[in-house]
Amino acid sequence: MRFDKGLFPKWFPLNRVNGTRTIQSNLxxxxxxxxxxxxCGGLIGCGFGFDESEVPLGxxxxxxxxxxxxxxxxxxxxxxxxxxxxxxxxxxxAAVAVYFAMAVTLPSSASLGGGGIxxxxxxxxxxxxxxxxxxxxxxxxxxxxxRPNGIPANARGFFALHAKYGRLKWGELLHPAENKxxxxxxxxxxxxxxxxxxxxxxxxxxxxxxxxxxxxxxGVLDEGDILVQLELAAIxxxxxxxxxxxxxxxxxxxxxxxxxxxxxxxxxxxxxxxYIPAWRGTIEVPFKMNFRFHFPASLQSTGLIAAELTAMLVxxxxxxxxxxEERNHLxxxxxxxxxxxxxxxxxxxxxxAANLSNFVSDEHIKRLLASYRPDKHVFGGADTGAxxxxxxxxxxxxxxxxxxxxxxxxxxxxMNNLFGxxxxxxxxxxxxxxxxxxxxxxxxxxxxxxxxxxxxxxxxYASASSGGLAGMSAxxxxxxxxxxxxxxDLETAIARRRVYQGAGGGITYFxxxxxxxxxxxLSRRGHRVQAVPVLGFVNSVFCANGIPAKKLTCSxxxxxxxxxxxxxxx
Numbered sequence: 001m002r003f004d005k006g007l008f009p010k011w012f013p014l015n016r017v018n019g020t021r022t023i024q025s026n027l028x029x030x031x032x033x034x035x036x037x038x039x040c041g042g043l044i045g046c047g048f049g050f051d052e053s054e055v056p057l058g059x060x061x062x063x064x065x066x067x068x069x070x071x072x073x074x075x076x077x078x079x080x081x082x083x084x085x086x087x088x089x090x091x092x093x094a095a096v097a098v099y100f101a102m103a104v105t106l107p108s109s110a111s112l113g114g115g116g117i118x119x120x121x122x123x124x125x126x127x128x129x130x131x132x133x134x135x136x137x138x139x140x141x142x143x144x145x146x147r148p149n150g151i152p153a154n155a156r157g158f159f160a161l162h163a164k165y166g167r168l169k170w171g172e173l174l175h176p177a178e179n180k181x182x183x184x185x186x187x188x189x190x191x192x193x194x195x196x197x198x199x200x201x202x203x204x205x206x207x208x209x210x211x212x213x214x215x216x217x218x219g220v221l222d223e224g225d226i227l228v229q230l231e232l233a234a235i236x237x238x239x240x241x242x243x244x245x246x247x248x249x250x251x252x253x254x255x256x257x258x259x260x261x262x263x264x265x266x267x268x269x270x271x272x273x274x275y276i277p278a279w280r281g282t283i284e285v286p287f288k289m290n291f292r293f294h295f296p297a298s299l300q301s302t303g304l305i306a307a308e309l310t311a312m313l314v315x316x317x318x319x320x321x322x323x324x325e326e327r328n329h330l331x332x333x334x335x336x337x338x339x340x341x342x343x344x345x346x347x348x349x350x351x352x353a354a355n356l357s358n359f360v361s362d363e364h365i366k367r368l369l370a371s372y373r374p375d376k377h378v379f380g381g382a383d384t385g386a387x388x389x390x391x392x393x394x395x396x397x398x399x400x401x402x403x404x405x406x407x408x409x410x411x412x413x414x415m416n417n418l419f420g421x422x423x424x425x426x427x428x429x430x431x432x433x434x435x436x437x438x439x440x441x442x443x444x445x446x447x448x449x450x451x452x453x454x455x456x457x458x459x460x461y462a463s464a465s466s467g468g469l470a471g472m473s474a475x476x477x478x479x480x481x482x483x484x485x486x487x488x489d490l491e492t493a494i495a496r497r498r499v500y501q502g503a504g505g506g507i508t509y510f511x512x513x514x515x516x517x518x519x520x521x522l523s524r525r526g527h528r529v530q531a532v533p534v535l536g537f538v539n540s541v542f543c544a545n546g547i548p549a550k551k552l553t554c555s556x557x558x559x560x561x562x563x564x565x566x567x568x569x570x
Contacts, residue, residue, distance in 0.1 A: 058168050062088040067569045068403035068547075069556030070094055071539035073109070073466060074190045075565035077101035078558070080176045081401060082567035084168065091407040092120065092165035093173055096158045098399050099411070100177035100236060103154065104229060105185055108194035108419050109397035109466070111431035112235065115153030116413035117296045117303070119282060119448045122165050123406040123548075126457050128450060130296040130303070133157025133277040134443070135416060137435040138266045146264035147421035150433040152256075154413070157277045159244040164279075165407070174240035181233035181429070184226040190563035192223035198419050207263065207424035208431075232429030249273050259425035265432050282450075283307040283356050287314050290454045293479075295447060297356055299346070300436075301412075302472050304356055306447035308338040309476050311360040312369055313484060320485035325521045326374050328499045331480070332508050332527065335473045336379050336501055337368045377508075377526035396445045396471070398464035400539045402554075406459040406547040410448035412466065444468030445536070449475065451483065458546030467536035470500045470509075474536030482542055490542045490555040498535040501527075511535050537562040 055061040063086050070081035081098040089097070095118070102110035115135035121128045135150030162170055187195070195202065195212060199220045202208040211229060212220050221227055239247050246252050253272055260267040282294040285307050293310050296303035312334040313319040322330050345359070358364060371378050395418045400410045417434040424431055436443065445468055451461035461483060465475035481493035488496070497514035499522070501507065508527035510519060511534065522529050536559075543554040558564035 057088040058172055060087050062086070063404065066404050066552055066554070068094075068401070069541045069554060069566065069568035070098060070399065070401045071541060071556050071558040071564065071566040072098055072102070072399040073397045073537065073539065073558070073562060073564040074102055074106040075188055075563070076105040076180065076185060077399070078565040078567040081399070082569060083176075084173065085401075085403055086569050087168065089168045089173070089403070090165060090405070091401040091403040091409045092161055093168045094401045094403065095399070095409040095411060096162045096166065096170075097173040097176060098401065099154065099158050099413070100174050101180065102397060102399075102413070103236070104177050104181045104232065105188060106191050106194070106397055107232075107431045108191065108198070109395060109415055110154070110413045111415060111420065111433065112154055112232075113149065113152045113420055113425070113430045114413060114415040114433040115150065115157060116411055117298060117301050117446050117448065118157075118161065118409055118411040119294055119296055119450050120161065120165060121294070121406070121408040121450050121452055121459055121462075123457070123459070128282050128292075128294045128452060130280040130282050130298060131157060131161055131277055132280060132296065132298045132300065133160070134298070134300050134446070135414065135433040135436065136275075136300075138268060138271055140268070141266045141435070142261075144264075145261075145266035147423060147432075148435040149260060149265040149267060149421050150416055150435050151267065151271060151275050152430065152433070153275060153277070155239055155244045155247055156275060160277045160279075161409075170243065171240045174236055178233050178236045178240055181229040181236060184228040187221050187223055187225050187227050188563065189223050191227075192221070193563065194418060195220040198422065201422045202419065205423055207426055208419070208422060211424065211429065229429045231427055235428050235430065248275065256425055256428055256430070259427055260432060262426060263421075263423040263432070265421060265423070265425070266435065283360060285311045285314065285360050287451070287483075290456075291460070292452055292454050294450045294452065298446075299356075301443055301446035302342070302469065303447045304345075304359055305338045305342040305469075306449060306472050306476055307356075307360050308341060308365070308368065309334050309473065310449075310479070311365045312337065313476070313480050315362070315365045315369065317485070318369075319480050322374065325518070327480075328510075328518055328522060329374070329377070329525050329527070330372075331473070331477055332499050332501045332522070333372055333377070333379070334369075335476075337372075339469065339502055340379075341368060375525060396466035396468070398445065398448065398466045398471075398537070398539050400448070400462040400464050400541050402459055402462050402541040402543065402547060404547060404552075406457070408450050408452075408459040408462040408541070410450055410462040410464040412446045412448050412464045414443065414446060445471035445475075447472045447475065449479065451479075453546060456546065458548060459543070460546045461540065461542050463538060463540040465536050465538045467534070469502060470498075471536030471538070473500050474498050475538050478538045478540060482540070490540055490557050494538055494540060494557050495560055500535045509535060534561045537564070539564060539566070 448464035
């Protein structure tokens with residue numbers, strides 16, 4: 001696929017072709033050809049996405065041509081998602097298959113014991129929604145719980161997502177994950193890095209050493225070693241065959257609760273049985289002519305902080321009109337203000353009942369930017385930063401998916417700690433998430449985003465990140481350089497060196513390799529700067545003309561700082 005620069009002159013509403021999904025699903029080959037002639041004036045390949053394949057739905061090769069794209073933190077899962085899209089699945093179908101594959105290939109951040117949050121866009125109804133299935137802390141933590149864990153939420157969250165927007169059969173989407181767990185996979189570099197980070201802790205626990213350690217006990221598995229997870233395969237097999245009811249309410253549920261208690265966790269059967277994902281609207285940030293950025297409407301995530309940050313950048317075209325040497329400064333100043341505002345409203349109980357859109361209104365954004373100066377670092381909070389090691393957060397994972405019909409899903413996942421509590425519920429193969437901390441531990445990068453055109457009904461951008469609050473900031477950073485008038489293609493934007501500063505007003509961190517002139521511009525404006533290796537990991541899908549469109553110009557990228565993968569087919 002290729003990228004066209006000079007984006008916005010081409011971003012004007014086009015007439016939406018209604019019923020494409022129904023026609024594609026229900027008409028035979030002959031009728032599809034007739035529809036192509038009627039809708040396109042006889043121009044074959046006009047780009048409306050009609051499928052002339054004789055391969056059955058749900059079979060690899062059903063879709064001919066562009067299938068959409070998926071960018072994931074773990075490469076095996078990305079390939080599973082690509083195959084689902086090529087089989088005629090929606091972005092939701094691909095998201096479900098990607099997640100369950102990650103539960104096998106990246107259980108450090110995406111285990112069945114964790115949770116997450118997604119922003120979902122449906123091309124038929126044109127609805128954009130949040131589905132929130134975060135791993136919440138139990139209401140009562142027993143005194144004998146040595147390592148309190150969060151409520152396992154991923155299975156029920158993705159089941160609810162599929163029930164509402166899936167097309168392919170549930171069981172088909174879980175087969176790849178079950179097979180990878182049962183027959184083994186080659187450990188990817190992405191997972192091998194996580195294993196090494198926690199080698200001492202994993203090898204000290206019998207349940208994790210048995211699965212993630214080498215047979216000779218010399219350490220954790222290395223990249224390329226074969227990882228077999230038979231107990232996890234059995235659990236996924238039951239979820240595949242019986243849905244999530246048996247997992248949350250049947251004998252498996254009681255066995256899991258007992259296993260969690262046995263390893264020092266905290267999970268009651270009643271809380272596990274009654275856990276329900278929450279469907280909500282989104283926080284919308286208006287942009288240009290009828291474009292809308294969408295972020296998760298959940299105070300348990302950082303969606304509102306990401307929305308405020310984005311709203312500041314688009315306010316009166318602030319980022320687009322800023323000089324090149326000012327933009328890093330602007331990103332830091334806006335990020336500080338959004339995070340400081342987040343600290344304020346997170347301590348205000350009345351915010352839970354408030355209309356979250358008020359926080360991205362012009363009036364509120366104007367107040368946040370009142371002290372901003374393009375030539376000077378100005379922040380009213382306490383200066384709490386001191387030179388040191390940047391507090392990175394490797395506990396999350398993310399992915400973004402868009403299909404050829406314009407359905408889009410962006411998800412951020414969390415275990416509230418890398419490998420959660422560092423223990424596996426015996427007999428299940430499930431790594432247990434940690435209970436979320438009162439300081440917001442685990443939620444830093446839970447802020448996926450979409451960009452859609454409100455009138456045309458097209459999807460343009462899907463993105464999600466990991467790496468804590470620095471990851472959230474990085475995601476908006478990439479979106480700004482890709483979309484907000486800078487003419488960067490996605491590959492350039494995602495590789496660009498990043499800057500970050502938290503709410504304390506202390507150190508401004510920049511990535512190794514940033515051009516010296518850019519660093520000196522920050523110093524000249526009063527920033528105390530310090531280099532760090534990495535500031536977040538971002539996965540993005542960007543279609544410059546939107547989907548659906550007559551001419552597809554899409555780019556799918558996984559962050560080169562990590563070891564994920566972006567996959568498509570055409």
